[in-house]
Amino acid sequence: MNRSRAFDLVERARAIAPLIAREADEIERTRRLTPAVVAALIENGLYRALLPQSLGGSEAPIDIFMQMLEEIATADASTAWCLGQCGVCAMIAAWLDHDTAQEIFNTPPGILAWGAIGHAARIVDGGYRVTARWDFASGSRQASWLGAHVRIVNADGTPRKNADSSPEVRTILFPVASAVLHDVWQAIGLAGTGTDSYEVTDLFIPERFTAFRDVPSALREKRPLYRIGTGSTFSLGFAAVSLGVARATLDAAIALARGKHQSLAVSAMRDNGAVQGLIGRTEGDLRAARAYLYATAHAMWRDLSATGEFSPTHRSAVRLAATWTIHQSAKVVDAAYHVAGATAVFRSNPFERRFRDMHAIAQQIQARDTHYEDVGKAILAGH
Missing domain, CATH: 1.20.140.10 (Butyryl-CoA Dehydrogenase, subunit A, domain 3)
Structure with a gap:
């Protein structure tokens, strides 16, 4: 993206910062970003800062993304934290096939959140099955999709290995409606992030909704x-x-x-x-x-x-x-x-x-x- 166009993200963040500052007390009280704040972030394209241009995202240089978060953080840290979390999660689109990424990120609101790595997904025909609970899903209360980073195991429970004999780890993606969210974020700070836990039971994940996150050789977007x-x-x-x-x-x-x-x-x-x-x-x-x-x-x-x-x-x-x-x-x-x-x-x-x-x-x-x-x-x- 042209740098001057990308910098527009910083200007937009600066423009909505007063609104976010006015909503900060309500964000703290309810432990959620308010509808007005979420709408402003979506309408200004801030969640899509790191989404590939091929999907209509900004694909902004890293320093522009950082400046955008700085501007929001001056108004409210919880909002900036959620935006940073979900903004980086959108980078997974670069590892997905185009149609899958289109379904996730171009069906409103098109927001993805995930939490800590853990647990395993079992190989089945056409994909994987998983029963697990994960923690620290900042931004999950605004998300339409959730993700999790899991070890892959064979049908007999043995771990599947990469070529270098290390355990295979994939990121699985599923609609938020497929999970149960647990309201556990009673924290000293960043109270408004809704950094809750989420759980799935015997959930089937089609192969195309998985990716080798942060593996350069698996990238579909090479920029x-x-x-x-x-x-x-x-x-x-x-x-x-x-x-x-x-x-x-x-x-x-x-x-x-x-x-x-x-x-x-x-x-x-x-x-x-x-x-x-x-x-x-x-x-x-x-x-x-x-x-x-x-x-x-x-x-x-x-x-x-x-x-x-x-x-x-x-x-x-x-x-x-x-x-x-x-x-x-x-x-x-x-x-x-x-x-x-x-x-x-x-x-x-x-x-x-x-x-x-x-x-x-x-x-x-x-x-x-x-x-x-x-x-x-x-x-x-x-x-």
Whole structure:
């Protein structure tokens, strides 16, 4: 897609951010995106940012997708998280035959969500049968289709193997009406994501509704975006969400400090040297984290566009930048929360929910400390 047309996604996100901000309290209360927000995301094509152009999607460059999520996250983290989750799930279309992808993504609302990997699907004539329950399906309450990543087993229960003897894992896809959703998401933050569990019993999955997700040789759409794969795209997208939350929280602290007089203080917060220093250092931390994340994404995209290869080095660089950015964003939110003092603890002010949302983000898989170990191991091995 032409970059100027793709950037329109960022402008559209910016345009609907005020609506999302107005709906944020209701999203938090109901633990679901509101109908008005879902309609705005659909009408503006934001769920289709990473869908192939051959299916009418935007197939946007990765940095445009990241900027789009940042804009939404400044208004509401739960909305941005759902959009990021379902937006990346749509990339599975690049591994499906055209007619199957058309049925899933071009039958309204055309939204796919999935959760954690687990369980097995048994081979039967024409496809697979599965009985299982999965967790962490962010965006499932808006979805028309669900997916799951499962091990494939033969009729006798033995695992089917790939050519390299590793267990075969496929992504299976099925209509949301085929599953039972369990309302379990009572969480400290990202409350509005509806990150619930879902279950199927003896469900038949036709062969064509399965795919080898993130296997380059199985791609039907060969363009650069899909070489990145969903794993690294999740990393970059959710790191961008963390930046949006951090930006909004720090901006709220700056606005507060410009006008607030602390208890027993003679002058306004803006004239307090300690506050000035903390704001300056925190602003530097946030700008540095954002610059690092986007520099990594741009370097990866440049090399990928030139060579067609998403290398282990790129994957490691993305993982490091995304993990570090999420951790830095959490520090920025903590600093902004601290600056706000007692003001920050009240639900009526723009700190408390963002504090909880940011710390929920920092507990997710994309922010695990073990990622540093993985990157360090690769560096020490000379990769």
